[in-house]
Amino acid sequence: MHTGALDSGDRGASPVVGIILLVAITVILASVVGTYAFGSGGQVPGEPPQTSFSFDYDEQTNLTISHNGGENLDNDTIEVRIDRTEAYPEPDTAATNITDASGWSTPISSGDDLELYNDSGEPIAKGGDTVRIVWLDPSGGASNTLDEDEWPN
Structure with missing residues (x-):
């Protein structure tokens, strides 16, 4: 031992x-x-979603924006601006001549269309104006442009 x-x-x-x-x-x-x-995965705060859009112009009085693919979007986090003036969801009628903006609801997913138009025939924008789809960070961070296009002449 x-x-x-x-x-x-x-x-x-x-x-x-x-x-x-x-x-x-x-x-x-x-x-x-x-x-x-x-969180348990998901999107990192402040990172804009990855999406694809197309713009279809009908003369100068109508614009259709289509969500072509990518992540679904919350309608409350999206704005459409024409040369820095809000055109959707609350169009500045005096600046853009938009009489109706309809088509997107939550969630905005691939295949969904937004139509901006003016019943009076007045142009919504001038040739060369920039149309931007802007994502507003729901956590209060910076906004990001998801896509943009130039209004045709």
């Missing part, structure tokens, strides 16, 4: 096990905090 002091070879096991446990606890805590901060 061995009653003497411990061998010097047994002394290093405790510190190594302790370090491994501390590293494991740190990794688990970082994972929990990361999941809580960024």
Whole structure:
């Protein structure tokens, strides 16, 4: 029976096990905090969605914007602007002559169309004006232009 002091070879096991446990606890805590901060996957806050649009002009009184593909969009986060003037969802009638903007609802998905038109025949915009689809970050961050096109002459 061995009653003497411990061998010097047994002394290093405790510190190594302790370090491994501390590293494991740190990794688990970082994972929990990361999941809580960024949700359980999904979109990173502030990143605009990846989408594709097309613009179809009918003379100068009508414009159809089609969502051709990519991520679905929340209607509350989208604006259409013609040379920095809001044309959708709340058109500035005096500046754009838009009498109706209809067609998009939530979610805006591939194949959905938005029609901007003027019943009076007045032009909505002038040739060379820029039409922009703008995404408004729901977390209050910056807005981003998803797509843009130039109004034909």
